[in-house]
Amino acid sequence: MSSSPLSIQSLTHRFEAGTVNEKLALDRLSLELPAGQFVTVLGSNGSGKTTLFNTILGKLIPDEGRILLDGEDITRQKDYKRALNIGCLYQNPLRGTAPDMTIEENLALAYTRKASRSFFAVNRRDNRYFRELLAGLDMGLENRMKTKMGLLSGGQRQAASLLMATIAQPKLLLLDEHTAALDPGAAEKVMHLTETIARRDHITTLMVTHDMDYALRVGSRTIMLDSGRIVMDLSGEERARMTSGALAELFYAKGKR
Numbered sequence: 001m002s003s004s005p006l007s008i009q010s011l012t013h014r015f016e017a018g019t020v021n022e023k024l025a026l027d028r029l030s031l032e033l034p035a036g037q038f039v040t041v042l043g044s045n046g047s048g049k050t051t052l053f054n055t056i057l058g059k060l061i062p063d064e065g066r067i068l069l070d071g072e073d074i075t076r077q078k079d080y081k082r083a084l085n086i087g088c089l090y091q092n093p094l095r096g097t098a099p100d101m102t103i104e105e106n107l108a109l110a111y112t113r114k115a116s117r118s119f120f121a122v123n124r125r126d127n128r129y130f131r132e133l134l135a136g137l138d139m140g141l142e143n144r145m146k147t148k149m150g151l152l153s154g155g156q157r158q159a160a161s162l163l164m165a166t167i168a169q170p171k172l173l174l175l176d177e178h179t180a181a182l183d184p185g186a187a188e189k190v191m192h193l194t195e196t197i198a199r200r201d202h203i204t205t206l207m208v209t210h211d212m213d214y215a216l217r218v219g220s221r222t223i224m225l226d227s228g229r230i231v232m233d234l235s236g237e238e239r240a241r242m243t244s245g246a247l248a249e250l251f252y253a254k255g256k257r
Contacts, residue, residue, distance in 0.1 A: 004032045004033055004034055004035075004068075005033060005034070005035050005036075005069065005070050005171055005172065005204040006031070006032070006033040006056075006067075006068070006069060006172055006204055006206075007031075007032050007033075007066075007067070007068040008029060008030055008031040008032075008052075008056075008065070008066075008067055008068075009030055009065050009066045009067075009068070010028045010029070010030055010064060010065040010066075011026050011028070011029045011030070011052070011055060011062050011064070011065035011066075011067065012024075012026055012027060012028050012029075012062060012063050012064040012065055012228075013025050013026040013051055013055060013060060013062045013063050013228075014063055017063065024227070024228055025048050025051040025228050026048050026051055026052060026055070026062065026065075026228040027048075027227060027228035027229045028064070028065070028229075029048065029052065029065075029225075029228060029229060029230060030065075030230075031223070031230065033204050033206070034204075035202065035204060036198075036199075036202040036203065036204055037204055037205070037219070037220060037221060038195070038198050038199075038204075038205040038207070038218065038219030038220060038221070039205065039206050039207070039219055039220075039221045039222070039223060040207050040208075040209055040214065040215045040216075040218055040219050040221070040222045040223075041206055041207060041208045041209070041222075041223055041224075041225065042208075042209065042210070042212075042215050042222065042223070042224040042225070042232075042247075042251055043208075043224060043225035043226060044226070044251070044254065047224075047225040047226050047227065047228070047254075048225045048226075048227070048228040048229075049208050049225055050176075051228070052225070053088075053174055053176060053206075053208070055067065056086065056172070056174065056206075057079060057082070057083070057086060057088060057174070058074070058077060058078060058079030058081075058082050058083075059079060061075070061076060062075065069082065069085060069086070069171055069172060070085070070171050084168075084170075085170050085171045085172065086170055086171070086172045086173075086174060087164075087165035087166050087168075087170040087172070087173045087174070087203075088165060088173070088174045088175075088176070089158070089161055089162055089165045089173075089174070089175050089176070089178040090176045090177075090178060091176055091177040091178060091180045091181050092181060093154040093155075093157040093158045093161065093181060093182070094157070096161055096164070096165075097149045097157065097160070097161055097164065098149060099148065099149050099150030100148055100149075100150060101148065101149060102145065102146050102147060102148055102149070103134070103141060103144060103145050103146075103147055103148075103149060103152075103160055104127070104130060104145040104146060106149050106160065106164055107130045107133075107160075107163060107164060107167060108126070108130075109164075110163075110164035110165070110167050110168060111126065111130075111167050111168060127145075130145065131145065133163050133167065134160070134163070136193075137159045137160075137163070137193060138189075139155075139156050139159055139189075141156060141159070141160060153186070154181060154182050154183075154186060155182050155183070155185075155186025155187075155189060155190060158178060158179070158182060158186070158190050159189070159190055159193055161178075162178070162190065162193055162194060162197065163197075166197050166198075166201060166203060169201050169203070170203060171203075171204065172203070172204050172205070172206070173198060173203045173204070173205040173206070174205075174206050174207075175194065175205065175206070175207035175208065176208050177208050177209060177210065178190065178194070178207075179191050179194075179209075179211075179214075180209075180210065180211075191214065191218065194207075194218075195218060195219075205219065207219065212244035212245075212247045212248045212251070213244045215244075215247060216239065216242055216243075216244055216247060220235060220239075221233070221234065221235040221239065222234045222235075222239055222242075222247075224250070224251065224254065226254045231254060232250065
């Protein structure tokens with residue numbers, strides 16, 4: 001049994017299998033993530049990034065292979081069960097939150113996934129905890145606990161969504177271009193918060209990005225997908241020597257294949 005928090009073993013998935021439109025989306029893909037490692041993921045459209053995330057989340061069941069989370073085989077586990085241990089944040093700040101509910105209510109919804117079986121079973125201590133977490137975002141949201149999520153700016157909402165995704169301290173955090181829709185200033189702030197929270201809580205993280213600078217600057221490892229396979233895996237000195245320009249050349253060369 002693997003000791004890695006996330007172990008992906010020979011994962012294969014085909015769309016429209018057995019038809020003329022058959023598409024091999026994942027081709028015996030294997031990946032091991034040590035505890036607390038932050039990995040950035042590159043890949044052109046159709047490289048397998050979304051399919052990989054969807055199989056981890058349980059939205060797709062692979063044709064072959066296994067997915068182990070903290071040693072437990074979750075390959076065919078229901079998505080709502082594995083969601084207790086996997087946090088996810090998407091590109092669209094509107095996704096994954098309840099816009100007509102307050103910041104406090106959204107955080108309570110995320111927090112009580114593990115803290116209690118009953119929705120909104122939060123006490124004053126929990127409320128103070130939410131306020132402290134929001135204060136750490138340095139966006140003034142700790143004074144807007146009763147504000148509806150739909151009234152926040154994109155950067156504020158994505159920062160609050162990041163707290164929702166990590167408040168129950170998941171074993172794995174998946175980030176799907178979560179800063180791509182933000183203006184540069186907000187993107188930098190949310191990315192800094194992401195690194196801070198992942199490091200502080202020692203959360204194993206996979207982050208899809210098309211930003212070559214983020215791909216090399218954030219985390220400690222960079223992988224590239226192409227045709228459902230990992231075609232590049234950089235860490236240590238090799239990653240430190242790589243430039244964003246050279247990485248972009250490799251990326252676009254793979255995309256033209």
